[in-house]
Amino acid sequence: MVYICRRETFNASHKLYNPNWSKEQNEAMFGVCANENWHGHNFELVVTVKGIPDLESGMVIDYKVLSKIIRKEIIEKVHYKNLNLDVDFLQNKMPSCEILIIEFWKKLAPAIRAVSPKSELHHLKLIETKNNFVEYMGEGLEHYQDLTLKNQAINDAV
Numbered sequence: 192m193v194y195i196c197r198r199e200t201f202n203a204s205h206k207l208y209n210p211n212w213s214k215e216q217n218e219a220m221f222g223v224c225a226n227e228n229w230h231g232h233n234f235e236l237v238v239t240v241k242g243i244p245d246l247e248s249g250m251v252i253d254y255k256v257l258s259k260i261i262r263k264e265i266i267e268k269v270h271y272k273n274l275n276l277d278v279d280f281l282q283n284k285m286p287s288c289e290i291l292i293i294e295f296w297k298k299l300a301p302a303i304r305a306v307s308p309k310s311e312l313h314h315l316k317l318i319e320t321k322n323n324f325v326e327y328m329g330e331g332l333e334h335y336q337d338l339t340l341k342n343q344a345i346n347d348a349v
């Protein structure tokens with residue numbers, strides 16, 4: 192098994208704010224990340240795909256093909272966007288790195304399988320800042336099917 196890694200970048204804004212909580216609770220939990228008028232990050236997404244190299248091409252998956260999948264499924268939808276407001280698959284969800292990476296997995300895993308049946312999404316790394324990043328390998332995905340905030344639509348408060 193060989194692991195192929197592709198890095199893509201995107202710039203996006205968000206705020207961490209739970210509409211079910213008071214302003215004070217949000218500020219206590221999220222600090223500056225709850226800033227009402229948003230803040231931005233230069234995100235990096237590293238996608239690792241595993242597979243057995245094809246003997247004729249020498250490849251697990253063509254980097255160009257992998258890049259195209261990541262761009263179509265993720266980057267085109269989030270680059271220069273407001274993650275709270277503009278992204279269809281993040282509606283009413285907390286746009287923390289943890290939630291983002293699970294939602295990215297749901298998009299990428301089937302797309303990679305469809306284009307390249309012999310390879311499989313293995314690992315995602317989402318880097319928000321030099322010191323803060325999250326990783327996900329698909330565990331527990333069955334528990335994460337619905338990550339929408341309950342009780343109140345987040346859009347009511349933004």
Ligand SMILES: [Zn+2]
Nearest residue numbers: 205224230232
């Ligand atoms: Zn942030």
